[in-house]
Amino acid sequence: MADLHSASPDNLLRTVGIKVTRGRVRVIAALQAARQPMSHAEIGTQLGADAAVPLDRVTLYRILESLVAVGLALRAVDTRGVFRFSAAGTLHRHEGHVHFRCTDCGGVFCLKAAPPSPPKLPRGFRLAAVEFDVRGTCAVCSARPAA
Amino acid sequence: MADLHSASPDNLLRTVGIKVTRGRVRVIAALQAARQPMSHAEIGTQLGADAAVPLDRVTLYRILESLVAVGLALRAVDTRGVFRFSAAGTLHRHEGHVHFRCTDCGGVFCLKAAPPSPPKLPRGFRLAAVEFDVRGTCAVCSARPAA
DNA sequence: GCTGCAAATGCAACCTTGTTGCATTCTGAA
DNA sequence: TTCAGAATGCAACAAGGTTGCATTTGCAGC
Known part of the structure; x- marks a missing residue:
């Protein structure tokens, strides 16, 4: 499986099966x-300048x-409530592991830990998805002095 | 210091030294x-209805x-990027268990299950909170035929 | 190399969330 | 009771995000 950081945008798009357009590539x-x-x-701004x-x-x-829908990008919310996007770390689905979300920069990091098994639900409840989110400050933001 | 939950709004405001107004109390x-x-x-909406x-x-x-400035309320950002406020001190109530979110009606239910222990973090990362969110359809919405 | 269709794009308008400026009202201390 | 400063209400604004619709484009099938 291709690495999402070294692979070319074109190949990534073809791999996940959505159209290769100039905008998406950029x-x-x-x-x-x-x-x-x-x-x-x-x-x-960056695309406009480039x-x-x-x-x-x-x-x-x-x-x-x-891109978020097909798993090529990750979306998070920073402390001001603004969406921030990053390239997904690996192509495999983001179901088999745990995410660490930095509340400062909005970064999402994939942890090695396995997600816990879903708990027992009350009668009549139907399970759709389980999300185990760990939040805190990433190494970069921890090192940086508070603004 | 008075308990932030049992104390009356009036007393809380007087304790922190800001004016007691009808709006703040409500x-x-x-x-x-x-x-x-x-x-x-x-x-x-709630205040308008009440x-x-x-x-x-x-x-x-x-x-x-x-209220956030004086420490009587806490502010966080939800996954949609919207600010959410809670009375200070209420957070500990929601640390000992797991939430089930109904994707149909938006309701949140507290499950009995104990939350998993936080995973090991990479060097430099600081843990702030762990959230174990289970999503799906609640009993009421499951019983109701799809719209 | 064509053709057709679904997907993607561009544009305009709109909604929600949150902020700023300023005149008016109210709280609480003197 | 008085009054200064804090709090409120109103209007207008800004940023972030979404929706509807007409047009363009990628690409699969021929």
């Missing part, structure tokens, strides 16, 4: 190059949405 | 009565801001 490249999760505004043809605001939202 | 009462952190919109005189939107923001 967004994936930007996310791969970023060291920190980026907000929608940051991605838009290319003669800026990407439409709404299209960017929809591209990010589609 | 907001604290609502937060104390809530079982879950409430969004600004939820508080506004009283003949609804609280101004901006005033509610400022009341919440002042």
Whole structure:
């Protein structure tokens, strides 16, 4: 399985089976190059500066949405309530392990730990998904002095 | 220091040294009565329904801001990027168990199961909170035929 | 290399959440 | 009772995010 950081955007898109468009390729490249999760505004600004043809605001939202849907990107919320996106670490589904979410930068990190088994539900309840979220401050943000 | 849950809103406000106003009293009462952190919109709706005189939107923001500033309320961001507020000290109530979120009606139910222990973190990471969210359909919504 | 269709895009308008400025009202101490 | 400063209400604004719809484009099938 391809590594999401070294693989080319084109191949990634083909692998997951969604159309290869210029916008998606540029967004994936930007996310791969970023060291920190980026907000929608940051991605838009960077793409606008990099290319003669800026990407439409709404299209960017929809591209990010589609990337999150197929697992190529991760979405988190920072302390100001703004969505931040990052390239997914690996191509395998994000069901088999646990996420650490940095409440400062919005980064999502995949932990090695196995997720716990779902608890017993009351009668009539139907289980759809289990999410084990660990929150705190990542190494980079911990080292940085508080703003 | 008085218990933040049993103490009357009036006393709490006097204790921290800010003015006792009708708006603040109502907001604290609502937060104390809530079982879950409430969004600004939820508080506004509830106060509007409870009283003949609804609280101004901006005033509610400022009341919440002042309560957070003096430590009577806590502010967090939910997964949709919306601020949620809770009476200070209520958080410990929700640490000892697991939540089930109904994706249909949005209801939150507290399960009896004990939450799993937090996994080992990489070097430099700081743990703040662990959230074990189970999602699905609650008994009522499961019984009801799909819309 | 065409063709057709679903998917993706661009544009405009809109909604929600949160903030700022300013005039008015109210709290609480003197 | 008085009154200064804090709190409130109203209007307007800003940022982030979503929806509807017409147009363009990727790509599968021929």
